[in-house]
Amino acid sequence: MLLPLLILAQTSTPTEDLLMVLRPQLELQMTRECEKAVNSPDGSFLNLRSICSEISQPASVCLVEEISQQGSLAQVAREALEGSLGPASLGVASACIERLMQSAKPVWDQEFPLR
Incomplete structure (x- = not known):
């Protein structure tokens, strides 16, 4: 999937348009990776698999926008x-983590108010 990105990156196609076409594939891959990360063989881990697809959608949008x-x-x-995760990848990931945390802050504050 990434080799075509490199080739298309050199064309006149606007980056965001190109990435938006590839976003569903990115979202699916992110969902799979999330599900693998939260899967527990003994079933004792909280069932977080259901939220993986919910998380991957705003994360993939953020990655497209940041790139x-x-x-x-x-x-x-x-x-x-x-x-490898180099400076460019880490910069994009850091920006998205910050954005996603800021957007989740109101819900987080409501669920876990400071006393």
Whole structure:
């Protein structure tokens, strides 16, 4: 999936348009990875599998927007092909974690008020 990204990144296709086409695949992969991470063989882990798809949607949108804003498509794709998290990937991930945490803050504050 990433090799076509590198090739298309060199074309005149706007980055965000290209990424929006690939976003459903990214979202599906993120859901699979989340489900693997929360899967417990003994079943004692909280059943978080159901929220994986809910989390992957805003996360994939954020990744598309951040990669587009930062202009880092080629760098992120190269790092992914190399199997490493480099500066571009970490920058995008950090920005998305911060954005997602800020958007969750009102719900978090309501569920866990400071006393």
